[in-house]
Amino acid sequence: MSGRTTKPTQDELLHDHNHDGVDRRGFLKCMAWAGTGAFCVIRGGVLKSYALSRLPEMDPKEMAGELSFAQISDSHMGFNKAANPDVAATLKAAVDKINGLAVPPEFLLHTGDISHLSKPEEFDTVDQILKSAKPQDVFYVPGEHDVLNDDGKQFLERYGKGSKGAGWYSFDKKGVHFVGLVNVLNLKAGGLGTLGHDQLEWLEDDVKHLKHSTPIVVFAHIPLWSVYPEWGWGTEDGAQALTYLKKFGSVTVLNGHIHQVMQKVEGNVTFHTARSTAFPQPAPGQGPSPGPMKVPDDQLRTMLGIANVTFKQNEQRLAIIDTPLKA
Amino acid sequence: MAISNTMRSALVAAALGAATATLLAAVVIPPWTQTASAQNAAPAGAVSIDNFTFTPQSLKVKAGTTVTWNNKDDIPHGIASSDNAFKKSKALDTDDSFSYTFTTPGTYQYFCYIHPHMVGTIVVEAATGSNATQ
Numbered sequence: 001m002s003g004r005t006t007k008p009t010q011d012e013l014l015h016d017h018n019h020d021g022v023d024r025r026g027f028l029k030c031m032a033w034a035g036t037g038a039f040c041v042i043r044g045g046v047l048k049s050y051a052l053s054r055l056p057e058m059d060p061k062e063m064a065g066e067l068s069f070a071q072i073s074d075s076h077m078g079f080n081k082a083a084n085p086d087v088a089a090t091l092k093a094a095v096d097k098i099n100g101l102a103v104p105p106e107f108l109l110h111t112g113d114i115s116h117l118s119k120p121e122e123f124d125t126v127d128q129i130l131k132s133a134k135p136q137d138v139f140y141v142p143g144e145h146d147v148l149n150d151d152g153k154q155f156l157e158r159y160g161k162g163s164k165g166a167g168w169y170s171f172d173k174k175g176v177h178f179v180g181l182v183n184v185l186n187l188k189a190g191g192l193g194t195l196g197h198d199q200l201e202w203l204e205d206d207v208k209h210l211k212h213s214t215p216i217v218v219f220a221h222i223p224l225w226s227v228y229p230e231w232g233w234g235t236e237d238g239a240q241a242l243t244y245l246k247k248f249g250s251v252t253v254l255n256g257h258i259h260q261v262m263q264k265v266e267g268n269v270t271f272h273t274a275r276s277t278a279f280p281q282p283a284p285g286q287g288p289s290p291g292p293m294k295v296p297d298d299q300l301r302t303m304l305g306i307a308n309v310t311f312k313q314n315e316q317r318l319a320i321i322d323t324p325l326k327a
Numbered sequence: 328m329a330i331s332n333t334m335r336s337a338l339v340a341a342a343l344g345a346a347t348a349t350l351l352a353a354v355v356i357p358p359w360t361q362t363a364s365a366q367n368a369a370p371a372g373a374v375s376i377d378n379f380t381f382t383p384q385s386l387k388v389k390a391g392t393t394v395t396w397n398n399k400d401d402i403p404h405g406i407a408s409s410d411n412a413f414k415k416s417k418a419l420d421t422d423d424s425f426s427y428t429f430t431t432p433g434t435y436q437y438f439c440y441i442h443p444h445m446v447g448t449i450v451v452e453a454a455t456g457s458n459a460t461q
Contacts, residue, residue, distance in 0.1 A: 081401040081421070117403060117420060144441050148403070148418040189409035189438035190446050231379075232444035289379035290442075292401050 067174045070098050070105040070135070071219070073256030074276035076145065077126045078116035083279035083292035084300060087116075088125060094277045095133045104134045106173065111256035111274060112143030112184065112221030118150070123158055142167060143221040143257065144184040152185055168199050170206050177210055179203065181220035183235045193222030193235035193257075200237060204244045212247050219254040225264060225271050228284035233258050242269060258290070369393055369428070374447065376404050376419075376439075381447035388429060390454040395426040404445070409436035 075091045084090060098105065108130070115122035123146075130138055140159040147155055156167050163169040163180075170179045181203070183193035195203075207216065218224065224238035235241075245251045251269040259281035262273040279292040279300075287293065372394040375382045379400065388394060398404050398419040406425050407415035412435055416425035429435065429451040439445035 083401065117418060145403070148405070148441070187440055187443040189407075189436060189443055191443045230444065232442050289400070291379060 067176055068103055068105045069107050069109060069173075070101075071109045071111060071254055071274045072098075072277055073111040073221075073274040074113040074143065074259055074278055075110070075126055076113050076116045076276065076278035078119055078122040079278055079292070081292060083294045087278040088129060090300075091126065091129050091277045092132075095129060099132070099134050107135050107137035107139060108133060109178075109180075109219050109254065110138055110140045111219050111254060112141050113145045113256065113276075113278075114140065114143065115146050118146055118148035118154060120154070123154075139171070139178070139180060139219075141180045141220055142182060142184055144187070147184055152182075164202055165198055168202060176215045176217060177207070179206065179216065179218045181218060181224075181241070183220050183222045183224070183238070191236055192226075192229060192232055193220075193224075193238070195235060195237050195241055200240055200244075203241055207244055207248075210248070213249055215250040215252070216245055216248050217252045217254065218245070221255065222257045223255040223262070223271065223273055224253050225266075227258060227262055227273070231284060231290040233284065233290070245269065259293075371395065372449075373397065374449075376400055376445075379404075379439075379442055379445055381439075381445060383447075385448040385450060387450045387452065390430055390432050390451050391428065392451070393426050393428040394449055395424050397424040398422065403441060405440040406437055407440040409438055409446070415440060 072091075072094055076087055077091070079087050098108070110130075114126050140155075142152055142155045142159075146152070152166055156163070160167040160169075166182045166185050168180060168182050170177060172178070181195060181199065183195050186194055186196060188194065210216075218241075220235070222235050223233055224235045224241060226234035226238075228234070242251075242253075246267075249268055253269060253271045255271070255273045256276070258273050259276035259279065260273065260283065261275055262271075264271040280295065281290050282293050370389055370392040372386050372388040372392050374386055374394060374396045376396060377399045379402075381396075386394065396406050396416070396419070398421060401421055403418045403420050403423075405416055405418045406427075412433075413427050418441065419425055429449060432451045432453045435449040435451065437447055437449065
């Protein structure tokens with residue numbers, strides 16, 4: 001593994017990743033931040049992502065790309081333990097951030113763990129809260145918490161209209177090809193997230209006829225790359241999925257699951273995990289387990305704040321800029 | 328084995344023709360009585376789920392033991408056999424538990440189907456031997 005981490009300013013961190021794997025040191029430093037979501041702009045095939053918390057202060061022109069959308073993740077509606085007794089309030093806060101954007105995103109992506117225990121009322125609550133978001137189109141993929149006890153049947157009924165298999169699908173927006181994948185079903189002992197043969201075959205076919213210049217955005221709950229297998233943070237056949245995307249000049253992979261921002265650039269592929277709207281989780285290996293991390297009450301929203309990320313295609317470098325909501 | 332030895336004793340006693348009905352009863356009945364009482368106080372085993380870990384990681388029990396998993400984490404977990412040897416649990420929220428009675432000796436690998444990197448083992452030994460006849 002090789003990577004270089006520099007710290008140009010007190011609230012900026014640059015990572016250069018030129019090879020496989022994760023730069024552990026840079027990776028752990030990233031963990032100092034947490035936030036509620038990311039706002040993405042695609043301009044000329046290059047995707048830029050900003051922390052929601054920093055959006056109101058940004059120049060609308062800067063954000064006025066050809067296509068804008070926002071990602072939220074891991075709302076865990078129904079969770080009520082010490083790490084955040086009111087996950088509805090923090091989801092509402094995320095929606096407020098989205099609604100406060102100078103350039104409203106055209107749609108939302110929810111990258112899973114909508115609910116905590118797959119209970120109908122949990123999904124209902126999230127649906128209700130998201131109704132107040134200006135963007136009315138929301139594209140979902142399930143997290144493992146959304147498919148409990150019924151192998152995802154309820155999720156499919158609620159969100160899977162027009163999807164294939166266990167809920168995977170693709171759509172196009174202004175020349176960008178979006179692919180929603182499901183990697184939280186049929187998990188095997190000792191394993192990681194799984195896409196499975198059928199979904200991989202579908203993906204290969206789905207992108208086969210696209211021009212190489214088509215920007216691709218793949219979104220799924222569990223990171224498609226190997227973030228920290230010791231805690232199950234990866235997808236065992238994620239690499240296989242990426243082989244079908246090699247020919248494309250711009251591929252962006254958006255995930256959730258790990259409740260913290262993590263990024264990596266590998267060739268033309270940019271990997272990005274979004275923060276949770278519910279509670280933070282520890283940095284890889286920086287705790288006894290990947291469970292909810294309790295922080296002092298006055299720090300929770302500080303951790304639900306602020307990261308802003310700039311992706312630059314074909315430069316093997318990505319910048320993460322963080323500004324906490326509260327100093 | 329102890330049971331067959333006892334039965335053999337009973338048979339021998341009967342064959343001798345010298346034993347009275349009382350003696351037969353004294354020899355034969357106790358093992359049955361003991362078996363019944365063993366069922367009443369079914370052996371139990373416990374696995375605790377804490378910090379995304381099964382403790383003990385490997386639990387050794389006698390056949391007939393009811394093993395209970397208890398979730399002490401702030402996050403739900405689920406118990407599933409690695410090779411479908413037993414029916415998986417519902418998702419266990421904090422303080423929920425799941426029990427399964429292992430009747431057949433063998434080694435049972437299991438995992439959390441929500442966090443599959445969590446794995447554990449139940450080793451079930453034959454219930455015969457000292458336990459059954461004490």
